Amino acid sequence: MQDLIVTLRSISREFVALLQSLKLPTPILTQLQKFLDNVNIVPGQVVDLLMSTIESTMEEKIAILNAVDLKERITKAVELMTRQIHVLKISQKVHDNVEGKLNKKQREFYLREQLAAIKEELGEKDSGDDDELAIIENRLAEANLPPEVQKAADRELKKLKKMQPASSEYSVIRNYLDWLGDLPWSKSTEDILDVERARKQLNDDHYGLEKVKRRILEYLAVSKLQQMKGDVRGPILCLVGPPGVGKTSLGRSIAAALDRKFHRISLGGVWDESEIRGHRRTYVGALPGRIIQGLKKCEVNNPVFLLDEIDKIGSRGHHGDPSAAFLEVLDPEQNSTFTDHYLNVPFDLSKVLFIATANSLDTIPAPLLDRMELITIPGYTYAEKLAIATNHLLPKQVRLHGLTEANIQITPEALLKVATGYTRESGVRQLEREIGSLVRAKAVEYAEVYEKSSASATSSDIPENPSGYQPLIGIQDVEVILGQEKYINEVTARAAVPGVVTGMAYNGVGGGILFIEVTQMPGKGNLQLTGSLGDVIKESAQIALSWVKSQGYKIGLTTSPGQNVMEKTDVHLHMPSGATPKDGPSAGIAMVCALVSMFSNQTVPSTTAMTGEFTLRGLVMPVGGIKEKVIAAHRAGVRKIIMPLRNQKDVVSDVPANVREDIEFCYASTIWDVLREAFEGRATVHTPTVASAGIDSRL
Numbered sequence: 001m002q003d004l005i006v007t008l009r010s011i012s013r014e015f016v017a018l019l020q021s022l023k024l025p026t027p028i029l030t031q032l033q034k035f036l037d038n039v040n041i042v043p044g045q046v047v048d049l050l051m052s053t054i055e056s057t058m059e060e061k062i063a064i065l066n067a068v069d070l071k072e073r074i075t076k077a078v079e080l081m082t083r084q085i086h087v088l089k090i091s092q093k094v095h096d097n098v099e100g101k102l103n104k105k106q107r108e109f110y111l112r113e114q115l116a117a118i119k120e121e122l123g124e125k126d127s128g129d130d131d132e133l134a135i136i137e138n139r140l141a142e143a144n145l146p147p148e149v150q151k152a153a154d155r156e157l158k159k160l161k162k163m164q165p166a167s168s169e170y171s172v173i174r175n176y177l178d179w180l181g182d183l184p185w186s187k188s189t190e191d192i193l194d195v196e197r198a199r200k201q202l203n204d205d206h207y208g209l210e211k212v213k214r215r216i217l218e219y220l221a222v223s224k225l226q227q228m229k230g231d232v233r234g235p236i237l238c239l240v241g242p243p244g245v246g247k248t249s250l251g252r253s254i255a256a257a258l259d260r261k262f263h264r265i266s267l268g269g270v271w272d273e274s275e276i277r278g279h280r281r282t283y284v285g286a287l288p289g290r291i292i293q294g295l296k297k298c299e300v301n302n303p304v305f306l307l308d309e310i311d312k313i314g315s316r317g318h319h320g321d322p323s324a325a326f327l328e329v330l331d332p333e334q335n336s337t338f339t340d341h342y343l344n345v346p347f348d349l350s351k352v353l354f355i356a357t358a359n360s361l362d363t364i365p366a367p368l369l370d371r372m373e374l375i376t377i378p379g380y381t382y383a384e385k386l387a388i389a390t391n392h393l394l395p396k397q398v399r400l401h402g403l404t405e406a407n408i409q410i411t412p413e414a415l416l417k418v419a420t421g422y423t424r425e426s427g428v429r430q431l432e433r434e435i436g437s438l439v440r441a442k443a444v445e446y447a448e449v450y451e452k453s454s455a456s457a458t459s460s461d462i463p464e465n466p467s468g469y470q471p472l473i474g475i476q477d478v479e480v481i482l483g484q485e486k487y488i489n490e491v492t493a494r495a496a497v498p499g500v501v502t503g504m505a506y507n508g509v510g511g512g513i514l515f516i517e518v519t520q521m522p523g524k525g526n527l528q529l530t531g532s533l534g535d536v537i538k539e540s541a542q543i544a545l546s547w548v549k550s551q552g553y554k555i556g557l558t559t560s561p562g563q564n565v566m567e568k569t570d571v572h573l574h575m576p577s578g579a580t581p582k583d584g585p586s587a588g589i590a591m592v593c594a595l596v597s598m599f600s601n602q603t604v605p606s607t608t609a610m611t612g613e614f615t616l617r618g619l620v621m622p623v624g625g626i627k628e629k630v631i632a633a634h635r636a637g638v639r640k641i642i643m644p645l646r647n648q649k650d651v652v653s654d655v656p657a658n659v660r661e662d663i664e665f666c667y668a669s670t671i672w673d674v675l676r677e678a679f680e681g682r683a684t685v686h687t688p689t690v691a692s693a694g695i696d697s698r699l
């Protein structure tokens with residue numbers, strides 16, 4: 001019996017503890033506890049009290065009351081209490097699980113309600129979620145979505161309506177719908193396809209570039225005719241040329257001529273395909289790619305998109321190939337259904353006018369290149385630079401510095417000195433910067449004189465150029481303002497030395513001259529090559545050396561036909577500017593001349609430059625970049641150029657007349673022609689006549 005009472009007491013304590021954890025009102029629990037702790041209380045009373053607090057059926061209650069024997073009553077009560085404790089334990093577990101979740105939601109709900117009440121009190125009543133949805137719906141309706149997009153929008157809107165505004169998914173869908181609503185699905189500007197107006201615009205903005213302008217006008221005229229027939233599908237133009245020749249600004253002029261919006265997308269260093277095509281919506285913070293972002297910014301679907309530096313786009317990075325994305329964008333057949341990863345619905349890009357710019361074509365993948373029509377913009381001659389500086393750069397800088405054209409004039413001689421002595425570039429960007437420096441120096445001078453004269457002036461009308469201010473910048477002022485000349489004439493300053501020949505180079509940033517130096521030393525007939533040379537240029541050097549060795553007797557370098565000119569010597573060929581990588585076959589004939597010059601100890605004048613590919617049979621093959629090379633050589637002071645006969649047409653068609661006048665061009669079809677022109681018929685170097693080319697010159 002005693003055991004039963006102890007069990008009853010311990011069960012009743014456990015029951016009260018469970019009730020406490022269920023957070024019943026404290027006063028009741030304390031009373032209950034006190035009652036149970038009372039030592040005088042008889043077990044029958046404990047049973048009665050506890051039975052009245054637990055859940056039990058009527059029959060169970062009656063059975064307890066019927067049990068007159070205390071032992072039987074306690075046994076029945078312990079049984080019911082144990083069941084109740086089980087129930088309580090399970091409900092506590094559920095309670096604990098639910099409480100965490102519920103509390104957060106309840107708190108949020110409670111805070112939101114409070115916030116709404118505060119706002120209402122302050123008279124800042126929210127438009128509410130319903131209003132927000134209505135706004136989105138309106139925006140989507142106004143955007144005039146294509147049917148396919150409308151379907152996607154409706155689907156998302158339906159999902160949104162079922163969601164809690166506080167959930168993260170809600171804001172993702174909301175953002176997506178915002179994007180759909182903001183894009184110019186059917187908004188476009190009215191094109192002005194007036195060829196005469198476009199011609200005027202291009203001529204006003206850019207000096208020279210006749211061929212380029214003509215091609216652009218052709219393009220615009222064709223677009224006009226196509227538009228009249230309702231079919232606008234033009235080629236994608238790609239302006240190729242060295243930096244600072246006006247590619248970007250030409251793009252801007254085209255947009256102005258057509259009266260379209262202009263947007264520049266800089267592609268330099270884009271390694272990730274998703275920068276072009278966007279991220280899928282499953283990523284946190286996902287956004288559309290640059291094309292779609294540009295369209296949103298322009299707010300119309302027919303802007304001019306300038307894809308700047310398309311040759312600098314990275315291919316095959318870790319995250320896809322961005323150039324592959326352009327295969328779709330730049331294909332007029334495909335770009336009407338361009339699908340951005342974020343939007344996941346097609347956007348019609350066929351009305352966008354894409355213009356790409358590039359410095360060189362080497363790094364553009366062939367399929368991409370195939371989709372574009374190339375327009376090359378070569379570098380400028382000094383005469384062209386002078387005209388650009390006078391008509392465009394100087395007025396622009398004067399305006400930018402808050403002066404008027406009457407406040408500053410630069411003499412043509414001074415401008416020429418700036419171009420020749422302070423810049424060495426194919427474009428005009430550095431020239432513009434130097435002109436900017438001149439204008440700034442004058443602006444300071446003007447401001448000082450102006451302050452003095454306005455302080456002393458009695459009336460408010462100060463003359464345009466106050467007394468004491470000299471608006472003209474002469475040749476002697478240039479050095480005072482810009483400091484010592486940075487560049488001297490490379491070739492004229494160089495004395496002719498045996499084994500050194502002037503070559504001509506062309507790379508992505510324009511043309512230039514380069515020297516080929518060879519020297520010999522005691523050795524066993526080895527050839528050493530230095531100067532960051534690529535595989536092709538190294539092979540050219542080997543071809544040149546093999547040919548010179550094989551023809552040593554004919555040229556007059558050895559005394560008998562079987563003698564090896566390099567029997568006991570090694571040859572080292574170097575091309576200075578060692579840090580600049582060089583490649584290509586066009587230095588072939590210059591290498592032959594350098595070797596012949598060294599072995600024969602005869603010089604080639606440093607003002608004679610040459611370019612041309614050379615074959616083992618002694619033929620001279622045509623090369624590219626003639627205009628740039630000739631203009632750069634002219635800039636460097638070259639006066640005679642030897643080049644392949646098959647490049648003659650390029651000189652006639654591309655090289656400006658004033659440059660042609662200054663330079664003597666010699667065209668060669670075999671290496672003997674080259675040697676004759678380079679060594680100017682000097683007796684020690686034997687060269688056969690054209691008629692007998694390839695026949696032993698000693699005969």
Ligand SMILES: Nc1ncnc2c1ncn2[C@@H]1O[C@H](COP(=O)(O)OP(=O)(O)OP(=O)(O)O)[C@@H](O)[C@H]1O
Pocket residue numbers: 205206207208209241242243244245246247248249250357358359388392393427428429432
């Ligand atoms: N023929 C020209 N007539 C007038 N201004 C010119 C001409 N060529 C270039 N400019 C001016 O030179 C500056 C540089 O041109 P721009 O930025 O268009 O060069 P870019 O060819 O795009 O160079 P990059 O390849 O580095 O982007 C601009 O201010 C432009 O107006």
